Each structure stands twice: as structure tokens, then as C-alpha cells.
Amino acid sequence: MTSDILSCALRELRRKKLRSLAVAFSYLITVAVMLLTANLLLFSRYAENEVLAATGTHFVTYLPNCGDITTLSEQEVAELARGIIPAKCQELCKNCTGCNKKAIDILNEGFMINTNTTRLVTLELVDRIRRLATVADASGYLLFRFRDPQSGRLFAVGGFDPKSTAVATTCCSHSDLIAGAFLGSDSSGQVMLEQGYAANLGLKPGDQVVIASESFAVAGIINPGVRPGRADVYMLFADAERVMNRRIRNPLFQEANIILIEAASSKLHEQAMQDVKGLVQSDALVSYGCYVPASQALGLNEKTIWLFLALVGGAAALFAAKTQISSVIERRRQLAVLKAVGWKNSVVIAQVFAEALLLAVSGCIAGALFAWGALQVLPVTSLLGISADVPLILNWQLLLAIVVFAVSSGSFAGLLPALMVVRQNPAEVLRRIQ
């Protein structure tokens, strides 16, 4: 029974060589294009991933202050300035050390990033973040806004650990240096100035600046650009702790207000953000990198290619369906005769389906072989301009995808003609003389 259908289908395809070849060829082209595109895509993505994985991405994170100082009454602010924590702040700040370490000049000074006041976190938390699998490095950072008592000018001081890689990407690095020298671990008592700030005050390497009554030598001028941890004056963490302690009510103890983080890889960027959030367990946690994660931008590109592949596949299936339909229309009389001599609808449908499937499967196999051959010969590496050592593979997922495509588009192509077979009234077809 099945072999009858198959041999009849084969016979039909053999007798209509041109049409069969046209349909099979359309499948061949489709599968070849799909496979080549998919392979090039996989190849280039692999190569891009290699680059991305090596690049890494970074972000900074902090806890915003529990309340904006502007929501306090004048009396409460005055009390806070004297070290008395308002009742509602006590309620909010149960586990926070920030309240008793507020700036003495609370209206002008404080632990800030951009214009937001932040809470303090322990360096122990920073250590735990550093140990996360998705995180390559994490570093505590002190960022405090000072007010110059003489000029009244506000400026931010950043205290960093020069050995941390997270610092280099989120705060400042050797490559930002414009003049003088970059701070090293032994540069206590020295500072680096942000280029614009230095220009404003007419300072250059070798000059002295006074911060919270302590004098520092200007070691270098840097231009860190738009890094998130940007400050006006950069100094070593320990120096920063010391000068900041002079301006707050209680001294810092193993604390920082900003965490600089380097994700393990760009692909893990978002996961790293999630992990940090989970560790800190605070909804208020704010994390930001300086750009859209690269993996997202690349993912978009990939989606477009898959869409393109779907379109190519759809077009081939439509073409096959169209050819198959016209073949059925052409053979209306033949199919009616077969019904007249006793073939059941199911047999005629199976016949039409078998033809469609045979064409789809043989065309797709030929296409896969063609693509495989082409991938052996094509100089893909030089075509794409990416030098990465990626083995070109027709992996089993791709092969499975081809099989699924062949069967589904073949069935699709056979579906409408089969419906037509059922609907057509053979008596009507046969009544008419050719």
C-alpha cells in the first residue's frame, strides 16, 4: 500500500521531470542559502563572542540615601547637623551606618554620586561581590562632595584602589593621563585632578591643593571622560578616608559609598547586575554601565538574520505549494479518473502528499550537500574579515532544522492540493469532454 503510493509518486515525478526539478531546485537553493547564512552567522557570532568575552563590561552600583534631606523640616535639619537623628530617619536607617556619619556641613557636603546622596556599604559586602562568579573584579570607592571654605566652590573627591581593574574601567586609568604621573599604591599625599577642574583653577602637576585642611601635591592631570565614577580630585582610598573623616560626624570604618564592578564578560553583564542586586538585597540598588550591553546590540543583529532565514524558507514553501497546486489542477482529470476507478480520497491525498514530501526531502538533502561542499571550498575567514579559529560545522541542530523545514514545507505544499482533491467532484470533471 505505502510502497504503491511511493512508487506511483516517484513515477509521477520522473515523468514530469522539468516541474519536479524546478521544485526540488527551489528547495535546494533555499536550504543552501539557509545553511550558508546560518553557518556564516554562527561563525561571525562565535568570533564576536570571542572578542566580547575578552572585552568585558563594567558598571557602578550604589544605594541611594534613605531620604532626601529636603524632606526634613528646618528644625530637623538643624538637629541632624548637631548629630541628633530625626525620628523618621531612625526608623528607616536601622541597619545603616550612614545616619551617624552624615557630613557636618550637611547642606553642601556628603557622600554623593552625580547629584545623588548615597548610603555607605561595608567593604566586606564589596568582597562578597568580588567573589561572585559573574564578576571579574569589584572595588570599594569613596566619592564625597566637599565645599572649599575659602571660595565656596563645590568639588568631588574620589578615593580609589589603584590596583583594581574595575577602577580602570569605571573611574580612571593610566590611559586617561594627560600630564604628570598616575597615582600608584605608594602615592599617598598626592592627587590627580580632572582636566577641566585643573584648568578652572589653573593647577598643574607639582602644584599643591588643600583639601579639608590637608595639603596634597598634584601628581597628574587626567581626562577620564564620561566614566560613571568621575570625580574632580582623585586620591588613594586611605587618603580619602582620612580627609572625609574630618568632614563627617563619626569616622568611616571599612566602608565605601560606591562599588565599582567589572563583569566577568559582556555576555554575563546583565547576569552580574542581577547577582549583585540579589546579594545586596535592596530594591533601591542603582546600577549602571556607560553604554547598552554589547551582547544586546549583537543579539538584535542575529534576530534579523533569523527573520531573513524564515522569509527565505517561507518563500520556498510558497513556491513549492504553488507548483504543487498547479500540478494538481493540471491533473484534475487524472485524479478524477483514479477516483472513478475506485481510489479512495485518502489514497489520492497520500499520493499528492508523497509527491510534495519527496520533492522537499530530496531538494533539501541536495541543498545540504551543496552547502557542505561550498563551506569546504569558500574562504569564509577572509570573506568575513574575522580572524578566529572556528571549526565550520553542520551540527545536528542545523541538520534537524533542515529536516523539520523539509517536512513542514513539504506538508504545507501538499496541504492545499490535497484539500482541492477532496473538494473536487470527480463526476463533474468527467462529465466534461476534454
Next chain:
Amino acid sequence: MNVLLKVEGLEKTFSTRNSVTEVFKNVSFEISPGEVVVIKGRSGEGKSTMLGILSGLDRQTAGSVVFAGERLESMTVSELAELRAQKIGMIFQSFNLIGSWTALENVEAVLMHRGISPVQRRQKAQAVLHELGLGERLDNYPTELSVGQQQRVAVARTLVNDPLLILADEPTGDVDAETAREVVELLLPRVRNGSAALLVATHGAFDLNYADRVLTLANRCLVAENGRSQDKGVPA
């Protein structure tokens, strides 16, 4: 004599967009094995339509058809197909051979999908074609055969399943009188030995001398019944 085909109150109307065409109504007749019955009628009277219904390819609007003890109107489409495969042979005016199939394949098609082994199938088809003098043309396509040969392939296709009822729609329409007679004479032996009945639809070209009975379809009714009823002998 037992009745092979019993038609009672048969009616067929076609409803198209906004008109209803009544082709025939109240048609009743019976056919017994061994009979040759001719349905005569002018073009458009509904002869082909009636054969379509009798073969189970089409459905009537009203009335009943009982063939070999089975009521066609209560059978499913696939049961009707089965019935055709086993008990009915059809022959058409334009032969309706499948152009991309050889003579043998055309005849063999009737025996396919019925659980008959390919070898048996081929032998049976070859035997019938041999019997009809086409033993040398088994592997020819219809276009490679003369019109008369094509007609004989069509006859072979009709006879290969040993039908109880042979439905012939204008079987002599396209060929010269001599060839037409040949076709009828190829079909007749099966009828005369009592194994089958032959129902022929014609607008007049068919030699009525072969008929046991002639039914005339006119003005939407089966109006007259006559024929060679007195003389049941085989015509010369």
C-alpha cells in the same frame, strides 16, 4: 432473474448561485445481470449526470439507488470508492486514459491499493490487455497508440476488475462506426455470459440493435421504454 440495479424516484437538481436547475426527476428502472440497457437522450438531458450518481461519484437530490443489495445513498465516500473498485467498470467517451502512464499502468491502476500483490496485479492487467489484442503495446503511452487502441485500453481498464456493472458514457462517440462496433463487441461477451450488466448512455450514435431495453430521457423524465425485448439473441 435477480435485480442487479434498482433505481427508484431518482431526482437531481443543481443549485447554482441564484438558479436551480432540475436535470431529471422521478426516474425509476431496474437492470438485471446479462442485460444491455441504453439510456438515450439529447445533449444536456442528464445522461452523464445519471451515470455519475449510479457510480457513486455524485449524489442524487432524492430517490434511491440499490446496487448489488447496497443502498448507495447510505454509503460513505470511501465505501463508494471501494464499491467502484470491486464491482463497477466505467468507460468514457474520451477514454480518459492517464497520459503519463503506460497502457499497462493505466489498467493496473484499477487494482492498486486493494491489497493485491504487484505481481498478480500485473499479470491480471497483462492478461486483459492480451485478450484485447494489445499484448505488444503494454509499455506505450496513450499518445503512442491509435485512437482505436486507446479505446481498447479503456475497455481493458473497465473489465480488469471483473465488474458486475459496466457504465459506458457515449462509448462510441469519438470513433468511426467500425471501431465503435468493435468496442461494444469487446464489452458484450461479459454481459452475455451473465456475469455483468451494461448500461450505456448515448445521444443516439450507439447501435440500438445491441440493446435489450432502451430508456429515453426527455423533458426531465424517463418517458419511454422499448427495445429488443422480444428478441434476446446476440445481434449479428
